[in-house]
Amino acid sequence: MTADQLSGLSDTLFSASVGLYSLAVVAFCAQLAFGRRPAPARALVGAGAPADEPAGPDAHTPDTPALDDPPAVRRWGQVAMLLTVLGALTHAGVLVARGLAVDRLPWGNMYEFATAVVLVAVVAFVVLAVRSPGLRHLGMFVLAPVVVSLVAIGLFLYVEGAPLVAALRSSWLAVHVTTAILGFGVFFVSGIASVLYLVRSRFEARGGDASSSRLVARIPSAATLDRVAHRTAVFGFPIWTFAVIAGAIWAESAWGRFWGWDPKETWAFIAWVVYAAYLHARTTAGWRGRPAAWVNVVGLGVMVFNLLYVNMVSSGLHSYGGVN
Amino acid sequence: MTITAPPRPEAAPTPPARPSALRRTGGFLLRQWRRLTAMRTAIILLFLLALAAIPGSLLPQRSLSQSNVSQYFADHPTLAPVLDRFYLFDVFSSPWFAAVYLLLFVSLIGCVLPRALEHARALRAAPPPAPRRLTRLPDSAQLATALPAADVLDTVEEELRVRRYRVVRRERNGAAELSAEKGALKETGNLVFHLALVGLLLALAGGKLWGYEGSILVTEGQRFCNSFQQYDTHSSGALVEGSDLTPICVGLGDFRAEYEEDLTASSFTADITYGAPGEEGRPTTIGVNDPLRIDGDRVYVTGHGFSPTFTVTLPDGTSFDDVSNPFLPTDQRTMASEGALKLPDLGAGTDDQLALQGFFAPTGLVQGGILTSIDPRPLAPQVAIVAYQGYLGLDSGLPQSVYSLDASQIERGRLSEVARGNLSVGESLTLPDGTSVTLSGYKEFAALQFSHDPGQVWVLAAAIAVLAGLLGMLLLRRERVFVRTTGRPDDGGTVLEVGALARGSGDSAPRFTALTDDLRAALAARATTRAPSGAAPQTGGTPE
Numbered sequence: 001m002t003a004d005q006l007s008g009l010s011d012t013l014f015s016a017s018v019g020l021y022s023l024a025v026v027a028f029c030a031q032l033a034f035g036r037r038p039a040p041a042r043a044l045v046g047a048g049a050p051a052d053e054p055a056g057p058d059a060h061t062p063d064t065p066a067l068d069d070p071p072a073v074r075r076w077g078q079v080a081m082l083l084t085v086l087g088a089l090t091h092a093g094v095l096v097a098r099g100l101a102v103d104r105l106p107w108g109n110m111y112e113f114a115t116a117v118v119l120v121a122v123v124a125f126v127v128l129a130v131r132s133p134g135l136r137h138l139g140m141f142v143l144a145p146v147v148v149s150l151v152a153i154g155l156f157l158y159v160e161g162a163p164l165v166a167a168l169r170s171s172w173l174a175v176h177v178t179t180a181i182l183g184f185g186v187f188f189v190s191g192i193a194s195v196l197y198l199v200r201s202r203f204e205a206r207g208g209d210a211s212s213s214r215l216v217a218r219i220p221s222a223a224t225l226d227r228v229a230h231r232t233a234v235f236g237f238p239i240w241t242f243a244v245i246a247g248a249i250w251a252e253s254a255w256g257r258f259w260g261w262d263p264k265e266t267w268a269f270i271a272w273v274v275y276a277a278y279l280h281a282r283t284t285a286g287w288r289g290r291p292a293a294w295v296n297v298v299g300l301g302v303m304v305f306n307l308l309y310v311n312m313v314s315s316g317l318h319s320y321g322g323v324n
Numbered sequence: 325m326t327i328t329a330p331p332r333p334e335a336a337p338t339p340p341a342r343p344s345a346l347r348r349t350g351g352f353l354l355r356q357w358r359r360l361t362a363m364r365t366a367i368i369l370l371f372l373l374a375l376a377a378i379p380g381s382l383l384p385q386r387s388l389s390q391s392n393v394s395q396y397f398a399d400h401p402t403l404a405p406v407l408d409r410f411y412l413f414d415v416f417s418s419p420w421f422a423a424v425y426l427l428l429f430v431s432l433i434g435c436v437l438p439r440a441l442e443h444a445r446a447l448r449a450a451p452p453p454a455p456r457r458l459t460r461l462p463d464s465a466q467l468a469t470a471l472p473a474a475d476v477l478d479t480v481e482e483e484l485r486v487r488r489y490r491v492v493r494r495e496r497n498g499a500a501e502l503s504a505e506k507g508a509l510k511e512t513g514n515l516v517f518h519l520a521l522v523g524l525l526l527a528l529a530g531g532k533l534w535g536y537e538g539s540i541l542v543t544e545g546q547r548f549c550n551s552f553q554q555y556d557t558h559s560s561g562a563l564v565e566g567s568d569l570t571p572i573c574v575g576l577g578d579f580r581a582e583y584e585e586d587l588t589a590s591s592f593t594a595d596i597t598y599g600a601p602g603e604e605g606r607p608t609t610i611g612v613n614d615p616l617r618i619d620g621d622r623v624y625v626t627g628h629g630f631s632p633t634f635t636v637t638l639p640d641g642t643s644f645d646d647v648s649n650p651f652l653p654t655d656q657r658t659m660a661s662e663g664a665l666k667l668p669d670l671g672a673g674t675d676d677q678l679a680l681q682g683f684f685a686p687t688g689l690v691q692g693g694i695l696t697s698i699d700p701r702p703l704a705p706q707v708a709i710v711a712y713q714g715y716l717g718l719d720s721g722l723p724q725s726v727y728s729l730d731a732s733q734i735e736r737g738r739l740s741e742v743a744r745g746n747l748s749v750g751e752s753l754t755l756p757d758g759t760s761v762t763l764s765g766y767k768e769f770a771a772l773q774f775s776h777d778p779g780q781v782w783v784l785a786a787a788i789a790v791l792a793g794l795l796g797m798l799l800l801r802r803e804r805v806f807v808r809t810t811g812r813p814d815d816g817g818t819v820l821e822v823g824a825l826a827r828g829s830g831d832s833a834p835r836f837t838a839l840t841d842d843l844r845a846a847l848a849a850r851a852t853t854r855a856p857s858g859a860a861p862q863t864g865g866t867p868e
């Protein structure tokens with residue numbers, strides 16, 4: 001295939017993965033909608049379970065309702081997961097085709113970078129959902145932002161594939177940008193878990209019971225969400241730390257200084273500090289729970305701001321975004 | 325004074341008598357110190373640090389671009405001086421930014437040093453005794469076996485040692501117990517991480533104090549030596565003396581810029597020679613992402629451009645060949661450049677000076693008399709120049725840019741335009757007095773940067789330690805396991821209580837279940853070897 005055909009294929013796959021993810025959102029919705037469980041006695045145990053109830057990878061505890069779902073719900077859940085995985089495969093195809101078309105790593109501009117971040121978020125979700133089936137109930141809340149992000153990326157960030165400028169031609173591109181994408185994608189899932197935690201913990205604090213017909217009654221318990229948010233952040237933080245260090249090493253050889261408070265560097269630093277604050281908050285009396293979750297949400301906000309504002313509005317050495 | 329006391333001990337009970345002023349201040353300082361080194365304060369300070377960095381990215385910074393700051397002053401003449409008073413154009417070197425991070429680091433040291441001492445002690449000490457009620461621990465279980473207590477403890481101890489626990493056996497109130505611990509490296513990781521952050525800050529500070537940096541534009545065939553007088557711009561740390569600079573000179577041979585089909589710049593390389601002044605110099609090639617590194621010093625290519633060369637022939641036949649000056653690129657995509665060439669010493673008087681100001685296009689296209697550049701490669705170089713004659717103001721005492729003319733001399737009429745034109749290579753412009761200016765060609769120049777940062781390797785080492793500590797702290801887990809046995813008087817068997825306490829990521833429950841399953845299996849195996857007669861070992865778990 002020629003480079004042009006590959007680019008075209010990449011764009012087609014992009015639309016296809018948006019379509020598949022949208023269908024997955026519908027299926028996840030159906031899973032939640034049909035998930036009305038009429039066994040209030042059992043469900044109440046779930047709502048009242050101690051906050052730190054352990055849930056192993058596939059432990060079946062009341063706060064990870066999965067295996068005891070009615071068959072219709074389980075089927076919808078499986079269809080949704082299947083669609084998500086298919087979506088992720090086409091999504092990976094977008095990047096592979098783009099990479100082959102331009103003959104380099106497919107994360108040289110903002111469109112490619114953001115597309116890859118969303119892919120990492122989807123993969124992180126799939127891994128979590130396979131290991132703890134109860135977390136499939138988060139599907140809609142992960143996939144809906146994924147669809148919105150992809151549509152926005154397609155509309156506002158799209159650029160044709162092009163060769164890289166000289167400063168980007170370095171093996172550090174692979175190291176620095178790949179780890180930045182991984183860290184960002186993992187933080188994305190972590191942030192969503194914290195948002196849901198905030199919603200769910202308010203519901204629980206008001207004595208909401210699991211037999212309620214409201215959507216929030218069917219997402220995993222606040223304790224589970226808090227744990228998911230923390231574990232993903234703990235996974236993402238060293239990756240992000242490494243990405244920042246690798247960026248500094250690269251900057252030293254490309255720009256003649258390892259750190260210069262360029263806007264992008266500044267915001268990467270701010271995000272790092274906010275996530276360090278989140279990890280501290282999780283273990284500090286008076287900050288556990290909702291305040292810590294807010295810190296995590298702020299962290300995600302900083303990451304998104306760094307991607308959008310700093311690339312598009314401010315000018316700095318990192319302005320390779322390719323979006324005018 | 326007591327302020328260096330570790331923050332752990334309980335506050336001293338207030339003495340009944342009125343405490344002396346010294347004691348009261350001491351108590352006050354101690355309280356403040358404890359407050360500063362509390363985790364809660366660390367979170368607040370981390371937030372403050374994040375907030376403090378924000379203006380540094382939203383407002384133009386002198387350290388990044390002096391000209392953006394000047395532009396901001398021009399656009400906001402009333403606001404800018406106010407912002408400037410609060411160091412908002414120098415955020416990262418401002419006293420208030422320093423105050424936040426220094427407080428954070430004082431807090432960190434105050435928090436981590438006592439912990440480090442405690443940890444050093446704990447590493448040598450035996451694992452702590454078992455708590456009174458093991459069922460209170462996050463994970464606990466009871467196992468029953470027909471084995472006598474001593475055998476049970478032997479078996480469990482061996483199982484735990486195989487799993488790399490440090491184990492001690494104690495006797496308390498007639499009951500034998502085991503305390504086991506592993507994963508002390510997690511705490512070590514935490515301490516390494518936090519202390520490495522301090523190391524990072526020190527290395528950064530050292531680099532700032534003893535480091536310097538200079539930038540210069542060097543045209544092909546030219547050479548510069550490492551001294552502040554030679555650089556176009558330079559900055560240096562407070563402890564750098566001009567005489568400390570490494571004696572080294574760098575000459576630029578050939579400079580090459582290569583482009584893709586779509587005119588994206590793909591590589592810049594410069595053939596340079598370097599060596600001590602007066603030496604021949606060793607040749608090497610540097611480029612983007614590939615600087616010259618000589619111990620402690622680095623030379624980078626940070627940009628490039630063109631220096632058009634002119635031949636100026638005076639009416640009397642005197643000719644000045646190939647005079648040139650770098651023209652600064654205004655558009656990186658087409659390398660359209662602007663610049664000036666000042667020739668103060670052509671005639672006899674100060675009013676016969678000549679200057680050319682103009683525009684250089686590596687590949688020029690003239691449309692309606694206007695020259696534009698359409699390609700960054702020098703395929704058809706052209707200049708559009710305006711020639712001025714008169715007084716340049718070079719000796720007026722006011723510094724002026726070498727890349728543009730002093731506009732005030734033009735306003736005052738002391739320097740006036742005498743001719744203008746577009747020239748391709750070989751073409752000439754003749755001035756009213758008969759002087760002819762010929763575009764004889766062009767040379768390329770490289771923007772080179774010389775950097776000296778003695779802290780850099782230490783920063784890297786500290787960053788690696790930060791990462792290693794972080795991985796240890798986040799990925800390892802610290803686990804304590806306690807076992808207590810009580811004899812069952814009726815059949816000579818033993819009931820053992822197992823409790824565990826884990827710190828770290830992940831769920832402890834499945835691991836604890838696996839541990840108790842293994843213990844049960846080991847006890848069963850032991851029971852069969854001890855009782856080959858076939859008496860069924862009596863085991864069974866009753867969680868909680």
Ligand code: HEM
Pocket residue numbers: 234237273275276279280283360361362363364366370428431432433435436514518521797798
């Ligand atoms: C430059 C500032 C600091 C940064 C970037 C930082 C970062 C971190 C990180 C990422 C963790 C890991 C949290 C986890 O285990 O989940 C941590 C743990 C910890 N930090 Fe800091 N820290 C800083 C300052 C401080 C200060 C000032 C203190 C003391 C007041 C402190 C005390 C602790 C303690 C005790 C832990 C262990 C928490 C635990 O084991 O659960 N840190 N720190």
